[in-house]
Structure formats: C-alpha cells, structure tokens
Amino acid sequence: MSERLPGFSTLAVHAGAQPDPTTGARATPIYQTTSFVFNDADHAASLFGLQAFGNIYTRIGNPTNAVLEERVAALEGGTAALAVASGHAAQVVVLQQLLQPGDEFIAARKLYGGSINQFSHAFKSFGWNVVWADPDDVASFERAVTPRTKAIFIESIANPAGSITDIEAISTVARKAGVPLIVDNTLASPYLIRPIDHGADIVVHSLTKFLGGHGNSIGGIIVDAGTFDWSTGGKYPMLSEPRPEYHGIRLQETFGNFAFAIACRVLGLRDLGPALSPFNAFMILTGIETxxxxxxxxxxxxxxxxxxxxxxxxxxxxxxxxxxxxxxxxxxxxxxxxxxxxxxxxxxxxxxxxxxxxxxxxxxxxxxxxxxxxxxxxxxxxxxxxxxxxxxxxxxxxxxxxxxxxxxxxxxxxxxxxxxxxxxxx
Missing domain, CATH: 3.90.1150.10 (Aspartate Aminotransferase, domain 1)
Known part of the structure; x- marks a missing residue:
C-alpha cells in the first residue's frame, strides 16, 4: 500500500511537531532560552562552520521556531522556511540576499501601504531601487525589466482592495527575466492559495495576520520553494560565491534546493537580528492549528x-x-x-x-x-x-x-x- 500524504488540516496540526523527547509534552514547548550547550569543542566548531545542523543562539534559531518553520513550509509546499520578527523583517531579509546597492526590484503597485512606504523610502538607504508595475497589466512588468532587475514582488491577494493577482502570468515574466518571483501570501494564507504551485520562488507572510489569526503576536516568515537556480549568470553572489565568513562555502552548492532559506538565516537573520520570540512562535503555532x-x-x-x-x-x-x-x-x-x-x-x-x-x-x-x-x-x-x-x-x-x-x-x-x-x- 502506498504511503498516504497528509492533508492540509492534518499538516496544520502536526507538521514539524513531535512529543517533547525529554518530558513527553504533546504541545510544542516554549524553549525560552537565549543559547544552547554544545556537546564539545568539535560540535561547536561544526555548528559555527555550517557543517552540522543544531542550535547555537536563539537569534539564529530556536526549537520552538523550528517547528513553526517546518509547519509553514509544509503548508506552502516549500523546501524550508525561516521565521523572523515581522512581515516587514521578512521582506528586508529576503531582499538583502538578492540585491546589491544600485540594484532594482519590480513591485506590484497594489500592495499594503506599509510595504509601499518601506520599498519607496526605507530601502533607498540600502541603495535598493523599486520600480512599480501594474498587476492588472502583466506587460508592465515586462517593460520594467532592466539589467539591474533582481526580483519581482507581488501579493497573491492585494491589500487593501482584495484584488487577485495573476501569479502564473507574472511568474512567466520572472522566468524570462531570470529573476525570482516573491509572493506575499499574507491575505490568502496557504489554505486559499499556494503561490509555489503557480510559479513563485519565494513566499513571505506576516504571521501576525491569518496564520496566527488572533491578533496577539507579531511575526513573519520566509518560505523557500527550492525552485530557483541561484548560480545563473552570477546575479546572486550571496548564494553563488564563496562566503568568507564560512570558510569559502558556496551556499547553493552546499545546500541545494533550500540554499535560499539557509542564506536568509546565516547571512540575514544572523547579522540583521530580527529574531522571532519563541513565545510568539508558540502562539502562532497554536493559531495555525485552526x-x-x-x-x-x-x-x-x-x-x-x-x-x-x-x-x-x-x-x-x-x-x-x-x-x-x-x-x-x-x-x-x-x-x-x-x-x-x-x-x-x-x-x-x-x-x-x-x-x-x-x-x-x-x-x-x-x-x-x-x-x-x-x-x-x-x-x-x-x-x-x-x-x-x-x-x-x-x-x-x-x-x-x-x-x-x-x-x-x-x-x-x-x-x-x-x-x-x-x-x-x-
């Protein structure tokens, strides 16, 4: 008999979670700790050198957050995810891996007002330039592509009007341009739309909204679809070139189809620091169950x-x-x-x-x-x-x-x- 794949509701309750091995607790515990003890010096070195997976410091990763990350990745159909402090933080961390000063990204004009403000003003401090396109006119995305374009950003259901974006059509533009398509799926949640199924390479959420669902915790998440070749054309040196802080590792070569999620963690979250509280991760996990x-x-x-x-x-x-x-x-x-x-x-x-x-x-x-x-x-x-x-x-x-x-x-x-x-x- 073939093994049955769990349904969406089953994943919403169980994905990423197991009874706590020490206490037997069935609900995911809140690991409210700043840091974690190493087995020995070699274990510590392997963790810091990206030669082994494990916990170092809650700014970089935490077991409660890890359950949340695995659950949302499963619901979205991605290879891996990274939870951060807010939806805005997710956008900063994503684009930090993709853009160098002077680079451009194309964004749909119909977006949450805070994102419009972030893209138009705050990102200028990093030398990242937004070019606006009309989500009702797919050709406007094609016209906006230049040699400096490094990504396209849209919302699956646009805030505030609730309009639906043609993800597949814009994905075709992104593929032709050789850049990843980033989809903010906050208003839809993966229950209504799974953007990866329609050509998205990266999905972001404000966990504060429907995934958490109860207006009590702020958080954000980045989901890696594992579909983009980061070595193409040398456009994305953060992923394709040797990383001096990790003894020359090339993240794409080492981590394959979840390299982008790793880059967001070890190059973005580690250095920018927008860590999600384990308590907020616990609250959001509870919300996702329903x-x-x-x-x-x-x-x-x-x-x-x-x-x-x-x-x-x-x-x-x-x-x-x-x-x-x-x-x-x-x-x-x-x-x-x-x-x-x-x-x-x-x-x-x-x-x-x-x-x-x-x-x-x-x-x-x-x-x-x-x-x-x-x-x-x-x-x-x-x-x-x-x-x-x-x-x-x-x-x-x-x-x-x-x-x-x-x-x-x-x-x-x-x-x-x-x-x-x-x-x-x-």
Whole structure:
C-alpha cells in the first residue's frame, strides 16, 4: 500500500511537531532560552562552520521556531522556511540576499501601504531601487525589466482592495527575466492559495495576520520553494560565491534546493537580528492549528457582508473578488476556489468624510490597523495606513479617499451585517 500524504488540516496540526523527547509534552514547548550547550569543542566548531545542523543562539534559531518553520513550509509546499520578527523583517531579509546597492526590484503597485512606504523610502538607504508595475497589466512588468532587475514582488491577494493577482502570468515574466518571483501570501494564507504551485520562488507572510489569526503576536516568515537556480549568470553572489565568513562555502552548492532559506538565516537573520520570540512562535503555532476552520468561516462571512454592502444605497461600489460581478472573480475562481479571502474594500457615496464617519459609528467592528483577526476590523486607509501617499497614489493602490477596508472575522454574519447597517443608516 502506498504511503498516504497528509492533508492540509492534518499538516496544520502536526507538521514539524513531535512529543517533547525529554518530558513527553504533546504541545510544542516554549524553549525560552537565549543559547544552547554544545556537546564539545568539535560540535561547536561544526555548528559555527555550517557543517552540522543544531542550535547555537536563539537569534539564529530556536526549537520552538523550528517547528513553526517546518509547519509553514509544509503548508506552502516549500523546501524550508525561516521565521523572523515581522512581515516587514521578512521582506528586508529576503531582499538583502538578492540585491546589491544600485540594484532594482519590480513591485506590484497594489500592495499594503506599509510595504509601499518601506520599498519607496526605507530601502533607498540600502541603495535598493523599486520600480512599480501594474498587476492588472502583466506587460508592465515586462517593460520594467532592466539589467539591474533582481526580483519581482507581488501579493497573491492585494491589500487593501482584495484584488487577485495573476501569479502564473507574472511568474512567466520572472522566468524570462531570470529573476525570482516573491509572493506575499499574507491575505490568502496557504489554505486559499499556494503561490509555489503557480510559479513563485519565494513566499513571505506576516504571521501576525491569518496564520496566527488572533491578533496577539507579531511575526513573519520566509518560505523557500527550492525552485530557483541561484548560480545563473552570477546575479546572486550571496548564494553563488564563496562566503568568507564560512570558510569559502558556496551556499547553493552546499545546500541545494533550500540554499535560499539557509542564506536568509546565516547571512540575514544572523547579522540583521530580527529574531522571532519563541513565545510568539508558540502562539502562532497554536493559531495555525485552526487555520482551515477559521479561513473558511472568514471567507463565508466576507461574501455575505460584501453582498449586503453591494445592495446598500449609501455604497457606490464593493471590491470583493468573491462577487460574481467583480472584475477579479475569474482569477478568484482559478487561484482561490475555496474563497476570495476576508479583506476587501468598499466605497461610500459621501467620499472621505463619510468613510471617517462610518468608522466612528461601527460598534462590533474594531477600528485598528490590522487584518486577519478572529474579530472583525475596519479602517479608513486614506487617513491611516496609506496617509503618506498623495491622492493619485492612494487611488492607484486601491485606497482612495472614499474607500473603507474591512477584515471580516468569524462572528455571526447576521451581527456583522446589522452593525454595518446601523452605521450606514446613521
């Protein structure tokens, strides 16, 4: 009899975890320690020289974090993963392995406002230059490619509008350009979309959102698909050239299809230092165990709320790919057949002031800057998460002055609709 591959829900509970060998504890323990004892001098030397795997210092790796990394890698279909302190930290660590000063990366214009700000401003300090492309126009990615291009970055489901990105089409552009495709899969989670199945080479998440799911812990993760040849054309010396800090090891040669995850750990996390707390790793692991149950409820509720809003006279438009009338509905059917996610936007006829007023009148929805919580959340992006952008850029990113963003939780949908109705009527 052939060995059965575990299903998604089984992996969400069990991947990476075993009963603790010392105590028999079934839940993954929190290894709340800074460092780990070596067996002897030779063992220590082999760990520091990348000749053996093991624990050295929690800034570089920790057994609790290792379970989280293996679990998310299994759920995404990757070869290895690295957990870090936040989603933003994941983006810094990824691009540090790929870009030298003066290099470029192409990014979809429809992104989380914090990522737009990070790419446009903070990364300039490193000499990394972003070139923007339109995710609705795949040819714009092709036009943006130059000899300095080292990566393409997109979101599977774009924040805040909830639009679906054509991953396969943009992957084709990346392959032609000889650069890796990085996909932020935060809003979809691997329950809805597995970008590696559609051509992604690297997947990143804010673990803070749907994977953790309870609004109690910040974290990020990098998943290596193991699909990219880092030696091609000498574009990626961090992986293909001898590393002087590790006695001349070439990471691609030594570690093969998980070399990128190793590079992120031993060249990025080690030196930049955005380590994830083992306690946060434990909390996020606990959240992942219920990911399939939560995500389906999130999506079912979101569709019901979107249908209600689409029929309300105060609402001028609803951007939710799960609606049959939405421009992204066909892409949603292709990439996310179980549901189009739980984050979407709608526009009010009264413009900016109506958006601000609506947020203040909602009672069950929490007004805060997060998504992916069990609780339903609301924000007016133009006055908050996207406020640093001018009006033209806000509109291009899907966060115009009249736009309100919802993150639909797992409450009873009737209560969510009632809260929106009283606020809209007021």
């Amino acid at each position: 990911l399939p149950l939560r995500m389906q409820k999130h999506c079912d509720n979101a569709k019901a709320v979107a249908e209600f809003l689409a029929s309300h006279p105060a609402v001028s438009s609803v951007n939710y790919a799960g609606l049959a009338s939405d421009k992204y509905n066909q892409l949603a059917r292709k990439y996310a057949p179980k549901g189009a996610g739980a984050v979407f936007t709608f526009s009010l006829k009264g413009g900016y002031d109506s958006g601000v007023n609506l947020v203040s009148k909602l009672q069950l929805f929490s007004h805060l800057a997060n998504v992916g919580d069990t609780r339903s959340l609301v924000i007016h992006p133009a006055s908050t998460t996207h406020s640093q952008l001018d009006d033209a850029a806000k509109i291009k990113s899907g966060a115009g002055p009249d736009v309100v963003r919802l993150s639909i939780g797992i409450e009873d949908k009737e209560d969510l609709i009632a809260d929106l109705e009283q606020a809209l009527n007021a």
